[in-house]
């Protein structure tokens with residue numbers, strides 16, 4: 431996170447959804463625990479934050495510490511998510527390997543569609559630059575006669 435947090439996370443220990451967010455029962459409704467925590471801390475009704483996203487500055491969906499919560503838009507939330515996914519995939523794959531089959535699939539993909547390349551990059555967990563190179567035939571030129579290593583995969587290491 432960009433700014434360090436002054437206090438520790440307060441973890442919600444009530445019922446949670448599969449995504450980690452806590453839920454509470456209020457007046458027959460089941461709002462998120464962190465939204466309720468935010469409203470209590472600011473002495474505002476839940477309806478006040480209708481349409482707003484309450485973001486976790488600590489990145490911990492289970493946290494209900496009001497100091498870690500701030501309002502944001504859905505776009506902010508999606509941007510956060512994308513940044514997290516990007517970091518996660520970078521850690522998971524120091525280098526990437528694509529199978530012959532995957533390279534063929536990438537080549538056959540209709541990349542005239544806007545955003546299709548980055549979608550492919552996400553799907554195969556490789557960089558957009560690599561997808562571009564594959565599409566331009568700058569690597570894995572003769573798809574019929576690929577250089578195989580022992581695992582039968584073509585290594586994309588070094589990109």
Ligand SMILES: [Zn+2]
Pocket residue numbers: 438439440488489490493494495498
């Ligand atoms: Zn927190």
